[in-house]
Amino acid sequence: MGHKVLGLEVSGKEIKTALVRNGARPQVLHCGAYPIPFLRGEGIADDENEIGSVLLSLKDIFKQNKALAGADAVSICVTDPQTVVRFMKLNAFSRKEQKAAVEYEISQSFPGVTRTHAISFKEYSRTKTEVTGIVSFAPKKNLEGYRKLLEELPFKHQAVDVVANADEKAFRTFASQLTKDETVLICNIKSASTYFTIISGGRVLQSRQIPEGRRQTADAICMALSCTPSDFEKMCMENSPESARLAEMAETGYRYIEEQLRQTIDFFSSEQQQAVGCVYLAGDGSIFPNLATHFTESIGVQTKLMVPKSDVKADKTMFLKTFSVLGAAVRED
Template sequence: MFGDNKVLGIDIGTRLTKFALLKQGTKPEIKAWAIVPTPPGSVSDGLIRDREAVLDMLKSAISEFKLTAKKIAVTIHSSGIMLRELNLPALEDEEIEPAVQFELAQSFPDMIQTHSTAFKIYTKTNDRLNGISTSCPKQIVDSYVEMFADSGLNLKYVDVNANTLAKTYNHFVHPPMQGDSVLIVDLSYAMSQVNVLVDGKLILSRSVSGGGSFVDSLIVNRFEITMEEAEAARQSGYKTLSISQEELDSCLRLGYSSVEEQMRQTLDYIRYSKLPDGIKEICLTGGGSNFPGLETYFSGMFRTPVNIAQSDSIPLEVSDKFFILMPAIGAALRED
């Protein structure tokens, strides 16, 4: 690979926008990163609603944090994204895309008109091929493409949150090994996502309402403080508040009840339909995963080892933000 081989990955969230500048190669390197506020009200469930405000924010951050790259990749997180397993008869390469579209149309007749679909083939034999398809609302994809058009920023790739998390996990957290299985739970501010990797391959993804803001709101009501004060207290491990672990567990149980239920349903589904021994590990990512006691709470609830994502192969200055930066890092990781 010659010339400028850096790619800037961007994850534009409802509240925060994350950047990761990666140098490509056999061992990708994180060269720079940044986390900045997203303009209030400019993004909703993955859709760019205020292009000018978001674009101004992007250009300012790229300049301030020296994140210039010839290629930009974005990752999209939205409840409207659908990921489905593919199990098709053996086909020639040029026949796969029409077959995927046909399969989707059987369940969702209007999807070809309303969604952009991509697919990834994992295995191909003489008889069958297996993989996944991902469908994202065209309105959301178009909002990114149109924002970057004529902006001076070269948008080269558009990816989705589940896939970027999977790539980052496989490259920086745990290289794929036969027999491995992990539930990656991305706890964002207002919406979370439950993803399953088996043998390093993403096979299932579900979005659910619920995130760090739900727990912060409970803390706000309990102590009569602002959301900003609640977030600061969380980041300090609640040392500034007189709260017992029992009270905190109660907040976690109420704030993450919908996420917990989705985790339970997913773990049960995998155990009964795919892996009799169940998922081996739960990995937490996203800004909503840094609540004190959350790992212990989920571990006790599901009787499965739980860890916040971390990596030994990244710069030290990135390590304490790695679990938040994972989608941006994965967007910059190229598989082509």
């Protein structure tokens, strides 16, 4: 991949961007979010009009920030709800035989998946007897919109990433961590979905997605307080008179996310006999007053708002919003 990589995520009626200078110590050069109210779903649909509108929006973004257009490569983060990410252990086949071995393994749980899905495997470790890594797969038809968008973008080098892998890279590369080598869970609350990714030692051990995010709670709060989305954003980020009420509403609105977070931790701890040491919140929906404190008290695991390392030049709020796309722009190939 090229030296400067442009990360893109099209979801939640926004285009999120990041420009990262890759190398031994990747450096954040830019991160931002731009509204695209015409987007109907959470990802890019295989629709000529929608793809064309996204391209026009990107053209305007590139005019505003010419450095983005000058990137050597582009990496797009897929937010398709049917994407699956699984940790996998395999017998140590040769790399030529590995693809067939991965496909055979996932076919045992998902018959016919090799015909309908695009499949990717990332290797973590290899010994004489065993290979570990993560396998990601998504319906080919759901990726058509992404493929067609990439075809139209003026970047020679292109890549596709998934949220779990992108979040692990962003955490390892740019986030301030309480304790090194601890097993942690990243709770990334996006617009209409929430991703739970458990990582340890730079490896994704478990990942799942639920169809509940920030938008449902934000819409309910805007209606209850008779405020605009813009006013709501300001209230979330400032110590406003409504902070206490916002916190209470978020606790109510996020009950399903809270319960699924608890279940994810309990299942992992029971199955792996390994505790989750800390939960880190990221994403648009993490920006609520006292949310980390509430989760700490309710699930019994220390919960912190994700913050960038001291040497990462990124606004703290934008860092949370663009967390996945920052990771997508970190390339290891």
